[in-house]
Amino acid sequence: MNWRHFPAYLHERFPLVNMALFAILFLTVLAVAQATQPAKPAAFGPQEAVGILATISFFFRLRVFDEIKDYASDQEHFPHRVLQSGRVSLGQLKRVAWAGLVLEAAWSAWMSWGTLLAWVLVVSYSLLMRYEFFVRDWLRARLVLYAFTHLLIMPLIIGWVWSAYAAQPLLSVPLLLLALLSLLGGLSFEIARKIKTPEAERTGVDSYSRSLGYVGAIVAVLVVLLAGVLVQGYLLNLLATRLWPFALMGVLYVVTVGAYLGSLAKPRTKTLKLAELLVSLFMLTSYVSIIVEIAGRLW
Numbered sequence: 001m002n003w004r005h006f007p008a009y010l011h012e013r014f015p016l017v018n019m020a021l022f023a024i025l026f027l028t029v030l031a032v033a034q035a036t037q038p039a040k041p042a043a044f045g046p047q048e049a050v051g052i053l054a055t056i057s058f059f060f061r062l063r064v065f066d067e068i069k070d071y072a073s074d075q076e077h078f079p080h081r082v083l084q085s086g087r088v089s090l091g092q093l094k095r096v097a098w099a100g101l102v103l104e105a106a107w108s109a110w111m112s113w114g115t116l117l118a119w120v121l122v123v124s125y126s127l128l129m130r131y132e133f134f135v136r137d138w139l140r141a142r143l144v145l146y147a148f149t150h151l152l153i154m155p156l157i158i159g160w161v162w163s164a165y166a167a168q169p170l171l172s173v174p175l176l177l178l179a180l181l182s183l184l185g186g187l188s189f190e191i192a193r194k195i196k197t198p199e200a201e202r203t204g205v206d207s208y209s210r211s212l213g214y215v216g217a218i219v220a221v222l223v224v225l226l227a228g229v230l231v232q233g234y235l236l237n238l239l240a241t242r243l244w245p246f247a248l249m250g251v252l253y254v255v256t257v258g259a260y261l262g263s264l265a266k267p268r269t270k271t272l273k274l275a276e277l278l279v280s281l282f283m284l285t286s287y288v289s290i291i292v293e294i295a296g297r298l299w
């Protein structure tokens with residue numbers, strides 16, 4: 001089997017920036033657990049390095065599941081993609097995904113039996129996602145519900161990593177805030193990336209601007225993002241951080257609102273792409289600011 005096009009696939013569908021974000025997600029959970037209810041002294045070693053790889057592996061498998069579910073549709077609408085053009089095969093992607101499954105199981109067992117149990121739970125939910133909860137047509141006709149049921153994987157992944165580093169009781173306010181932050185961040189980005197101008201809408205390609213209306217989709221992403229700002233503020237206050245993360249979140253939100261107001265006044269794909277970038281930047285900075293604040297105290 002020829003693997004020389006696999007890097008091209010990663011660049012197109014699972015780029016390094018995505019891997020970096022998933023590594024940052026792991027480090028955020030690690031930092032908050034060690035700052036609020038550490039199960040062991042703060043450190044970064046081989047277990048943490050493998051944990052980052054395991055987290056990236058899990059998200060890669062979710063990408064492969066999406067490729068399997070959407071293969072026929074993508075073949076019609078995006079025939080130029082690396083997978084659809086035959087430069088890599090679904091079989092290759094599945095082999096990489098299942099190899100990662102072994103890595104995740106090994107890391108989870110290395111950390112604790114509780115972590116292994118949490119991993120089994122999150123894998124089980126991901127398999128339900130893979131088969132679209134066995135109500136594919138019904139769920140796909142309800143785009144917002146579809147997104148919500150699939151984004152629930154985020155709090156479960158947070159809980160999996162949390163179980164490796166937090167002392168009992170595992171179910172605590174910091175965990176709930178992290179879980180909610182991940183859910184709101186994921187939902188805001190999911191909506192943002194599927195808002196299209198009326199001219200850019202394509203038959204057979206789902207979008208929130210079609211499901212909710214152009215104005216409705218923009219209002220939805222701003223409301224969800226505002227909820228994320230409030231949760232982030234609550235968590236930062238709980239962690240007793242300095243003022244700069246609060247200010248950064250506020251400025252980012254105001255700039256994002258400005259970008260979307262501009263796209264309402266004059267719908268343009270370029271403006272929507274800028275707004276989408278700002279939403280993703282909010283997700284990134286919300287995690288990084290937590291890591292930076294805690295790292296100075298612990299590591």
